[in-house]
Amino acid sequence: MILIIAEHKDGQLSKSTAEMVQAARASGQSGPVTVLVLGSGVNEVANQAAQFADQVLVADRPELAQYSAEVWTAAAAQIAQQGQANTVMIGGSRSGREYAPRVAVRLDAPYLEDAIALQAVDGGLQSQRYSYLARVTETQQASAPTVVVTVKPGAFQPAAATGQTAEQYDVELELPQPRLQVTGKNEEKLDRVSLSEADIIVTGGRGVGSAENFSTLVEGLADALGAGVGATRAVVDAGWRPYGEQVGQTGKTVQPGAYIALGVSGAVQHLSGMGKSKYIVAINKDADAPIFKVADYGIVGDVNEIVPALIQASR
Amino acid sequence: MKILTLIRQVPDAEARVKAAGGQMDLSGTTMVIDGMDEYGVEEALQLREGGADVEEIIGLAVGPAQTEDAVRTALAMGIDRAIHVETSSYLDPITVSKIVATVAQEEGVSLILAGGQQADWDSQALGAATAERLGWPQATWTNDLSLSGTALSGKHDVDSGSENFQMDLPAVVTTQQGLNEPRYPTLPNIMKAKKKELRKDDLSRFGAESKVQLVSSEIQVRSRKNQMIDGKDPQAAAQELINLLRSEAKVLN
DSSP: OEEEEOOEETTEEOHHHHHHHHHHHHTTOOSOEEEEEEESSOHHHHHHHTTTOSEEEEEEOGGGSSOOHHHHHHHHHHHHHHTTOSEEEEEOSTTHHHHHHHHHHHTTOOEEEEESEEEEETTEEEEEEEETTTTEEEEEEEOSSSEEEEEOTTSSOOOOOOSSOOEEEEOOOOOOOOSSEEEEEEEOOOSSOOTTTOSEEEEEOGGGOSHHHIIIIIIHHHHHHTOEEEEOHHHHHTTSSOGGGBBSTTSBOOOOSEEEEESOOOOHHHHHHHTTOSEEEEEESOTTOGGGGGOSEEEESOHHHHHHHHHHHTO | OEEEEEEOEEEOTTSOOEEETTEEEOTTOOEEEOHHHHHHHHHHHHHHHTTOOOOEEEEEEEEOGGGHHHHHHHHHHTOSEEEEEEOOSOOOHHHHHHHHHHHHHHHTOSEEEEOSSBTTTTBOHHHHHHHHHHTOOEEEEEEEEEEETTEEEEEEEETTEEEEEEEESSEEEEEOTTSOOOOOOOHHHHHHHTTSOEEEEOGGGGTOOOSEEEEEEEOOOOOOOOEEEEOSSHHHHHHHHHHHHHHTSOOOO
């Protein structure tokens, strides 16, 4: 079987789970597409998963209320072994890429990380992924009875519902006590659409000038367009914006329909987080800024003049 | 206690990377110690300077001969000695974790610091895979760390936001921006580093064979329209851009 560990949040199945189902079905591997739901009070999540999968396994237990790398590793590895999974698919989120390597080591399996394409080939499984700060596309291949894969969010279309409701089965697990104790949580505040869901992202860089300007221009344009708000590392380091908005190598990786960069120079570390956006728009007064090289549409000009005009024109 | 801090040499972010015939060609590319590993080296030094009982800080690198330059940088920053497992073969992070875990056991370390994501692999697997091999817990994407006795505490990034955590040694910690400000090696320390022990180790004794084959590496430059709009008249430029977002990009109604 192809075992997919469901990602879900606030009682809802995440889009990434449907994307993994699509990646599994399109890969040409054999075996039923099986979704494992780990959590507490996940009845609704399991019902949603049943719309996409061939079968759904559910472990609904209080100990699974909170994600833990050690607990998720144990759960995924046990089910993979019992079900003799040929592929274990895990979301390419921060948490997924934290426990997937442990699952691979525990199963003595090869690990294909952050796949953007997946194909069964003669004698194994081939994946494509980005490397070298997303400047290089690698093709990797693994041949083993079980292969562990993480799937890059947004790289696959979400699967359509099968039109049938898959059977659900409760599973037994032996879970360890997590040794990493969580003593406090600092949830990201989201006033707008999240960067992973946004179809348009407006990002501000140093060239925006100040924290006040960032609010007026970047947030102003984002609100006018119904967009998410991103920031460069320089802006986060300067304390203008929270880290949760940072796009780039050490922040978030995004792939929206349009990425609008205001006063962003375009350092490689930033490009690695947004370079795969469908359309890139750059507005910067420096005509030599590297961001223009990757832009579909560019305006050389002062953001203080162009952005208010954009807000006006979008109405 | 001893700390093992991992060192990887990667292309400088500003340097051009090339690929030819499906293979990376890094000849002539400026190579540097991975910035994420500098956080690890710095953190080990700061833990010691902050009064933690740190007997020794050991660096470990797996890579080609020129990786020695990155190791020297770490020695000049202040780690005590280093081990370099020299190989020019492609090894994936899961395979490298086998070498790291073996060295960690041989050296009797109880804290391993690894980069949160290496700038050549673009991988987050090394720290976690090493922790699993050793049966240790891990904290990934750590941007605040302190050590009291054998108790680690700190803050790390998770899927949405961050968490405060505690765990006991032995453990693996992976780094993230914000953990510290890595120091620059001073000239006297660069000179001193030349006398520090840098032991070469032999890959063959680790039985580390990659289960993942690298079939090809290509640079796929996505073609962009590069359409420039004259910004002299802000209103006209804004209107033209909005029209393009509507009619071509189709992200606006």
